[in-house]
Amino acid sequence: MKIRLVNAGVFTPVEDIETTLTPPEKGFYWIDADIEDLALLQPLFSIHDLAVEDCLSEEEQRPKIEIYESHYFIVINSIRFDDEEIFLRALNVFLGRHYIITVTKQKIHELRALKPVLWEQEVNEPDRFLYLLIDLVVDNYFTVGDRIEARIEKLEEDILMHTKKSHLNEIIGLRSEILWLKKVLGPQKEVINTLNKKDLRLIDDQLQKYFSDIYENAVKISETFDTYRDLMGNLREAYQSSIANRANEIMRVFTAITTIFMPLTVITGIYGMNFDHIPELHWKYGYFFVISIMITLGFSMFYIFRKKEWL
Structure with a gap:
């Protein structure tokens, strides 16, 4: 005190x-x-x-x-x-x-x-x-x-x-x-x-x-x-x-990725079928041709999505 x-x-x-x-x-x-x-x-x-x-x-x-x-x-x-x-x-x-x-x-x-x-x-x-x-x-x-x-x-x-x-x-x-x-x-x-x-x-x-x-x-x-x-x-x-907004952004990215892989999945699904008479199966350059198409298609879709600002 x-x-x-x-x-x-x-x-x-x-x-x-x-x-x-x-x-x-x-x-x-x-x-x-x-x-x-x-x-x-x-x-x-x-x-x-x-x-x-x-x-x-x-x-x-x-x-x-x-x-x-x-x-x-x-x-x-x-x-x-x-x-x-x-x-x-x-x-x-x-x-x-x-x-x-x-x-x-x-x-x-x-x-x-x-x-x-x-x-x-x-x-x-x-x-x-x-x-x-x-x-x-x-x-x-x-x-x-x-x-x-x-x-x-x-x-x-x-x-x-x-x-x-x-x-x-x-x-x-x-x-x-x-x-x-x-x-x-x-x-x-x-x-x-x-x-x-x-x-x-x-x-x-x-x-x-x-x-x-x-x-x-x-x-x-x-x-x-x-x-x-x-x-x-x-x-x-x-x-x-x-x-x-963050969740929407993530979902948009996932949706875009899924959309890109959908046509690629279709292609791999077609050539993964067990039929004997698929012409490209026995073609010498068939594998490289299909892979080239898949890569081209994937990058094309990625470019379009980026241009439209979806990615």
Whole structure:
């Protein structure tokens, strides 16, 4: 657990947790905690048992905001895209009048990226800290969206150039991840909308208006993922069409080959009959004559098929 006094964006480490119970003269306290630290923080800040239970739960948490007497409990999901897989990581935030507590199970990139922003904007209030943090989280969805779009474009190009069976698994996997993200974005939008519209005493009225900009971005992200979902449907149709065209191409080649060999089979069938009076059987050049006809006929049909682009 790291405790910092944030004053005009400048961090001052704090050693004693008891110090954070009293509002500082200037600035606010930021407590960056792990799950294990909740046992110490709960009695000090009167954190509700249900909020602690949500933080400790192994199940995926739905984004939400809960209002308690002395603080707000907010859950938002940070997103990561590593090794072609999408991960959501719960970011639990307790917002008080003179403090903000962030509780995470894993490292959250946005918390590290937030530090220079706090210093640059000389942040002095915990509610503005919350605004900037959520803004970074939402912006990161755009970054991940761009990477998903690039992956869709590459997958489309691969399917058109050379279709493989593995492409179907990729399409199904990516579509499932997009649908999963869509389910998360719904509640996350509602949380941001609550911060924008609801009368919240721990958030400054002037600052509250800025959450509308984040909400608009969240709506854009949701619409973007709707587009990605439709694109994945188009990709699946393109894959199936490509497979069908490939099968048709193979059948066309096989049909053409069969057609070429049909007259040759007729010729060999005629001269393979066990009749005694077939004139060419006893002709000195009969074998070479028939073979020449077969070769000429085969190449002629092949040439005609190629000219008509049937092969």
